[in-house]
Amino acid sequence: MAKVMIMEHPLIQHKIGWIRKSDTGSRDFREMVGEIAMLMCYEATRNLELEDIEIETPICATTVKGLKGKKLAVVPILRAGLGMVDGMLAMIPAAKVGHIGLYRDPKTLEPVEYYCKLPEDCSEREVFVVDPMLATGGSAVAAIQMLKDKGVRNIHFLCIIAAPEGLEAMKAAHPDVDIYIGALDEKLNDHGYIVPGLGDAGDRIFGTK
Ligand SMILES: O=P(O)(O)OC[C@H]1O[C@H](OP(=O)(O)OP(=O)(O)O)[C@H](O)[C@@H]1O
Ligand SMILES: O=c1cc[nH]c(=O)[nH]1
Numbered sequence: 001m002a003k004v005m006i007m008e009h010p011l012i013q014h015k016i017g018w019i020r021k022s023d024t025g026s027r028d029f030r031e032m033v034g035e036i037a038m039l040m041c042y043e044a045t046r047n048l049e050l051e052d053i054e055i056e057t058p059i060c061a062t063t064v065k066g067l068k069g070k071k072l073a074v075v076p077i078l079r080a081g082l083g084m085v086d087g088m089l090a091m092i093p094a095a096k097v098g099h100i101g102l103y104r105d106p107k108t109l110e111p112v113e114y115y116c117k118l119p120e121d122c123s124e125r126e127v128f129v130v131d132p133m134l135a136t137g138g139s140a141v142a143a144i145q146m147l148k149d150k151g152v153r154n155i156h157f158l159c160i161i162a163a164p165e166g167l168e169a170m171k172a173a174h175p176d177v178d179i180y181i182g183a184l185d186e187k188l189n190d191h192g193y194i195v196p197g198l199g200d201a202g203d204r205i206f207g208t209k
């Protein structure tokens, strides 16, 4: 069974508090989503493999640690996941970026696929799927299944806010995927929105409502 990690870091909690507020505008919202993604990436990459590297400092020869050069990819679920990409890349700049386009049908709450473009060698990469919101879990479950269908095996999922319903759906569908959550909220409302949540993350990032 993969691990579920709920972030307790004060900086993450503080920034999540700010993006929940309905009077936080798009500019600040976007900026803080990026910062939260960067801090979460720091946690989610904690187990990346290191190797010894021989170098010379100005003083002497020595052995230092370097990342083993494992190939990484970041895959945002469009649209809202895009808000987390730059923060992730600030930490892991050599990662490739794939895109999965899914929107949630407002009536059925089922995910509808409209785009998928992944790095050619995606199946060899350790993949970090990002989406600020895990509500029913339909979108994340479907996106991760799309990756598995293309042969990707090493998958992590990062979301800023999760509902218990989405977390259970993810654990049931993809027990092999590590899940990193900024805050685990109370429940979903009758329209499938997370309570207390932050509203529609995509609309708030892009100013579309
Ligand atoms: O867990 P679920 O019930 O599937 O809901 C979560 C999904 O809903 C939101 O996307 P949305 O459909 O609003 O698309 P958008 O990012 O384009 O706004 C969010 O960014 C997730 O992708
Ligand atoms: O609360 C929610 C649920 C789904 N998608 C969002 O953006 N917010």
Ligand SMILES: [Mg+2]
Pocket: 080, 200, 201, 202, 203
């Ligand atoms: Mg949306």
